[in-house]
Amino acid sequence: MERSGPVLTIDTMNPTVKNVEYAVRGPIVARAVELERELSEGMKKPFAEVIKANIGDAHAMGQQPITFFRQVLALCSYPELLNDSTFPEDAKSRAYRILQSCGGNSMGSYSASQGIDSVRQDVAHYIERRDGGVPCDPDNIYLTTGASDGIMTMLKLLVCGEGATRTGVMISIPQYPLYSAALAELGAVQINYYLNEEKCWSLDISELQRALDEARHYCSPRALCIINPGNPTGQVQSRQCIEDVIRFAAKERLFLMADEVYQDNVYAEGCQFHSFKKVLFEMGPEYSNTVELASFHSTSKCYMGECGFRGGYMEVMNMDDEVKAQLTKLLSVRLCPPVPGQALMDLVVNPPQPGEPSYDNFIKERTATLSALAEKAKLTEQVLNTVQGISCNPVQGAMYSFPHITIPEKAIKEAMEQGQQPDMFYCMKMLEETGICLVPGSGFGQKEGTYHFRMTILPPIDKLQILLIKVKEFHQKFTQQYS
Amino acid sequence: MERSGPVLTIDTMNPTVKNVEYAVRGPIVARAVELERELSEGMKKPFAEVIKANIGDAHAMGQQPITFFRQVLALCSYPELLNDSTFPEDAKSRAYRILQSCGGNSMGSYSASQGIDSVRQDVAHYIERRDGGVPCDPDNIYLTTGASDGIMTMLKLLVCGEGATRTGVMISIPQYPLYSAALAELGAVQINYYLNEEKCWSLDISELQRALDEARHYCSPRALCIINPGNPTGQVQSRQCIEDVIRFAAKERLFLMADEVYQDNVYAEGCQFHSFKKVLFEMGPEYSNTVELASFHSTSKCYMGECGFRGGYMEVMNMDDEVKAQLTKLLSVRLCPPVPGQALMDLVVNPPQPGEPSYDNFIKERTATLSALAEKAKLTEQVLNTVQGISCNPVQGAMYSFPHITIPEKAIKEAMEQGQQPDMFYCMKMLEETGICLVPGSGFGQKEGTYHFRMTILPPIDKLQILLIKVKEFHQKFTQQYS
Numbered sequence: 001m002e003r004s005g006p007v008l009t010i011d012t013m014n015p016t017v018k019n020v021e022y023a024v025r026g027p028i029v030a031r032a033v034e035l036e037r038e039l040s041e042g043m044k045k046p047f048a049e050v051i052k053a054n055i056g057d058a059h060a061m062g063q064q065p066i067t068f069f070r071q072v073l074a075l076c077s078y079p080e081l082l083n084d085s086t087f088p089e090d091a092k093s094r095a096y097r098i099l100q101s102c103g104g105n106s107m108g109s110y111s112a113s114q115g116i117d118s119v120r121q122d123v124a125h126y127i128e129r130r131d132g133g134v135p136c137d138p139d140n141i142y143l144t145t146g147a148s149d150g151i152m153t154m155l156k157l158l159v160c161g162e163g164a165t166r167t168g169v170m171i172s173i174p175q176y177p178l179y180s181a182a183l184a185e186l187g188a189v190q191i192n193y194y195l196n197e198e199k200c201w202s203l204d205i206s207e208l209q210r211a212l213d214e215a216r217h218y219c220s221p222r223a224l225c226i227i228n229p230g231n232p233t234g235q236v237q238s239r240q241c242i243e244d245v246i247r248f249a250a251k252e253r254l255f256l257m258a259d260e261v262y263q264d265n266v267y268a269e270g271c272q273f274h275s276f277k278k279v280l281f282e283m284g285p286e287y288s289n290t291v292e293l294a295s296f297h298s299t300s301k302c303y304m305g306e307c308g309f310r311g312g313y314m315e316v317m318n319m320d321d322e323v324k325a326q327l328t329k330l331l332s333v334r335l336c337p338p339v340p341g342q343a344l345m346d347l348v349v350n351p352p353q354p355g356e357p358s359y360d361n362f363i364k365e366r367t368a369t370l371s372a373l374a375e376k377a378k379l380t381e382q383v384l385n386t387v388q389g390i391s392c393n394p395v396q397g398a399m400y401s402f403p404h405i406t407i408p409e410k411a412i413k414e415a416m417e418q419g420q421q422p423d424m425f426y427c428m429k430m431l432e433e434t435g436i437c438l439v440p441g442s443g444f445g446q447k448e449g450t451y452h453f454r455m456t457i458l459p460p461i462d463k464l465q466i467l468l469i470k471v472k473e474f475h476q477k478f479t480q481q482y483s
Numbered sequence: 484m485e486r487s488g489p490v491l492t493i494d495t496m497n498p499t500v501k502n503v504e505y506a507v508r509g510p511i512v513a514r515a516v517e518l519e520r521e522l523s524e525g526m527k528k529p530f531a532e533v534i535k536a537n538i539g540d541a542h543a544m545g546q547q548p549i550t551f552f553r554q555v556l557a558l559c560s561y562p563e564l565l566n567d568s569t570f571p572e573d574a575k576s577r578a579y580r581i582l583q584s585c586g587g588n589s590m591g592s593y594s595a596s597q598g599i600d601s602v603r604q605d606v607a608h609y610i611e612r613r614d615g616g617v618p619c620d621p622d623n624i625y626l627t628t629g630a631s632d633g634i635m636t637m638l639k640l641l642v643c644g645e646g647a648t649r650t651g652v653m654i655s656i657p658q659y660p661l662y663s664a665a666l667a668e669l670g671a672v673q674i675n676y677y678l679n680e681e682k683c684w685s686l687d688i689s690e691l692q693r694a695l696d697e698a699r700h701y702c703s704p705r706a707l708c709i710i711n712p713g714n715p716t717g718q719v720q721s722r723q724c725i726e727d728v729i730r731f732a733a734k735e736r737l738f739l740m741a742d743e744v745y746q747d748n749v750y751a752e753g754c755q756f757h758s759f760k761k762v763l764f765e766m767g768p769e770y771s772n773t774v775e776l777a778s779f780h781s782t783s784k785c786y787m788g789e790c791g792f793r794g795g796y797m798e799v800m801n802m803d804d805e806v807k808a809q810l811t812k813l814l815s816v817r818l819c820p821p822v823p824g825q826a827l828m829d830l831v832v833n834p835p836q837p838g839e840p841s842y843d844n845f846i847k848e849r850t851a852t853l854s855a856l857a858e859k860a861k862l863t864e865q866v867l868n869t870v871q872g873i874s875c876n877p878v879q880g881a882m883y884s885f886p887h888i889t890i891p892e893k894a895i896k897e898a899m900e901q902g903q904q905p906d907m908f909y910c911m912k913m914l915e916e917t918g919i920c921l922v923p924g925s926g927f928g929q930k931e932g933t934y935h936f937r938m939t940i941l942p943p944i945d946k947l948q949i950l951l952i953k954v955k956e957f958h959q960k961f962t963q964q965y966s
Contacts, residue, residue: 059586145793
């Protein structure tokens with residue numbers, strides 16, 4: 001070891017951390033922030049504002065919070081307001097119930113590490129309703145600091161071994177980069193299975209089998225991660241596909257992790273959200289009593305889009321009791337998930353009911369947001385498919401389009417010379433010329449030699465229209481320039 | 484690998500997770516929760532209620548939140564209230580400023596991964612004021628999900644190597660078990676240095692040297708963790724001691740981690756909080772330009788006690804720029820700390836100022852809480868020291884007493900036969916007989932053959948008085964029973 005200079009340097013730090021990559025907040029976003037500052041300082045740019053279509057951050061794009069949720073949160077934050085006659089009674093009774101479940105009736109108390117009891121009960125009831133009566137035990141519910149925290153925690157339990165026995169985890173390509181980042185941080189082996197872009201990003205069991213068989217030569221595959229509706233790819237899995245995946249997991253002895261944070265974000269006709277839990281249960285005891293499943297939900301997406309509160313839950317099924325005890329112990333070290341996020345999760349699973357004073361307005365707000373998203377999903381697909389060299393699958397669900405883009409050879413060559421992925425080169429150029437911030441497909445993974453970008457459908461419709469036209473014009477200009 | 488049964492079992496799970504222990508929420512707390520349920524179901528017990536003196540959870544013990552903080556949080560949650568004339572103007576202007584810093588003016592947006600810019604600026608100003616003008620760069624501030632999250636993240640950067648080059652981290656014994664838990668999870672080597680109970684839990688440099696010299700034989704020591712004011716031991720470090728520690732860290736090339744979450748909790752006459760940052764700066768450029776330091780603060784302790792919001796920050800000094808970039812990247816995977824916790828942290832570092840409408844009430848509330856804590860610290864020490872077989876150092880700061888207890892040989896024998904640590908046996912018996920929930924010293928570490936418990940000083944004074952009498956009576960009875 002050197003005897004001078006800092007103790008902690010890039011050469012002496014934890015190498016697994018160095019291996020972590022997270023494109024959604026990578027160099028392109030850093031540059032976008034810089035551009036915003038330059039604009040605000042009066043520097044001249046070929047655009048008037050930076051539009052961040054890189055991240056599923058609904059409120060930042062102008063989506064309004066659900067009034068009822070925020071009323072209850074205000075009441076919980078400052079319970080003096082319970083005496084304020086302008087707040088509706090149902091908001092007050094929800095707030096009262098949440099506060100009754102908090103130590104000293106304050107959101108400032110730690111909760112149980114697994115989450116507030118009454119919130120976990122409400123989550124269980126929600127799941128039962130959602131899944132048409134399939135039973136749910138609140139003991140299987142763990143509240144989390146957003147879904148990312150739950151996913152990371154589950155992976156932490158799963159990963160072990162060294163060399164050829166090191167745990168392998170199957171993830172879709174394209175994937176949401178939390179997965180690759182978490183696996184890198186844990187030093188696990190990432191096993192890629194490719195979604196089928198030709199068939200609307202569907203999941204083929206034969207591809208799962210191929211990936212698994214290859215991986216068994218160099219690691220010990222133990223878990224299979226699914227994102228449904230898909231991020232970044234926007235597909236919604238059919239019931240049949242989910243059954244096939246469950247059968248595959250059972251046959252191959254894989255722990256299933258189902259990332260279902262977009263469960264309300266289904267737009268395409270004929271598509272419907274099926275939870276892994278429900279399908280598993282309906283497949284009968286041979287499966288429902290044996291296949292290990294963790295599913296994840298969050299307050300950040302769907303119609304509420306409350307990312308900043310970092311609320312979420314996970315449900316585990318068929319998890320070994322001793323492992324559950326270890327999970328609870330592990331969670332206890334971080335004391336508890338943020339209580340305001342738990343309160344918000346409670347409201348999401350227990351919203352205003354018919355007959356309650358806030359019901360009509362809640363339905364109105366929720367419907368407006370989901371309809372607007374459906375409209376924007378359609379518009380995005382339509383406009384992008386009018387551009388030669390861009391080909392976009394239907395955005396069946398979630399919040400993103402992930403179109404295939406044709407990048408001319410000359411541009412690929414120039415990118416390579418600059419040591420950049422061609423789609424990073426493309427997105428960086430788009431940012432500099434139009435102010436639009438997208439994430440290159442290479443940040444999510446894609447078939448060798450193909451290029452994509454991820455764009456959220458979140459901007460308000462008038463802005464989205466302008467954005468899509470700008471993307472179109474940029475692509476045409478770029479193609480011309482490098483042809 | 485077995486071909487049937489669950490994929491994930493106690494035998495196949497991540498072994499480092501199994502090694503994690505966290506006594507503050509361990510078996511004794513699980514039993515306390517059970518007892519509470521039994522009481523509520525009408526079972527007869529020798530006590531009417533369970534008193535949880537195991538964890539620094541101020542609001543759960545009846546401490547009231549600071550009105551101003553909660554007003555601002557309500558305003559941020561439900562900005563309609565900005566039109567409500569019953570809220571003071573300074574609360575409104577703080578809320579307005581926070582919302583202006585949020586994407587779409589909503590706490591529901593993700594913030595930057597490092598935290599909201601304006602909050603980091605306010606934290607920097609707070610540190611400058613606290614440290615008498617020592618400059619603070621907002622770029623060195625990282626907002627966190629409570630202090631635990633920051634500490635875990637820093638350790639994650641630091642830990643690497645295998646076998647004899649595996650990173651060693653020095654922690655005090657007794658310690659707050661987050662440290663041992665984090666080190667176990669990361670597979671780092673825990674290097675114990677013992678605080679000197681005879682000299683009021685002081686830190687002796689010779690003991691640091693002994694621990695380090697021994698550890699160099701089997702690991703690569705890279706970091707030194709200090710908790711000041713001390714948890715669970717309640718001592719407040721002198722300025723001289725901090726200087727000596729910094730000199731030691733410089734000489735031995737150790738990264739310093741200063742856990743300063745109890746910085747406002749100083750009660751004893753002649754004691755004063757000195758931040759490591761300030762002392763480091765005052766030691767001149769030889770130290771202030773070289774010694775790497777991370778210091779941690781939180782919304783959970785001090786006079787606010789807002790644990791449930793999971794707010795906190797860390798400040799890094801002399802951290803290598805490339806490592807800082809890696810730190811930011813690592814944080815970005817979790818997207819951002821909870822925004823309500825960031826807002827609360829902002830209020831803590833930027834409370835009402837003289838002349839503002841909420842100032843007088845804020846000072847009144849803060850003073851009342853801190854005076855009550857000082858009184859309770861004194862009372863706890865006094866009463867415990869009247870008990871033969873209990874010896875308690877002055878509670879100079881923080882929120883806990885950590886008295887030495889004499890356990891009779893016969894009790895030690897019986898505990899051992901039951902496979903229990905003697906102080907766990909003692910605390911479990913106390914819980915069953917009195918309903919008082921404490922944490923055994925073995926959960927924090929202690930010199931071989933000595934026994935302690937940690938008790939918070941947080942219950943309201945009348946309840947604390949009863950609690951202390953009950954502890955006294957229990958100890959006398961226990962001693963008699965096993966003599």
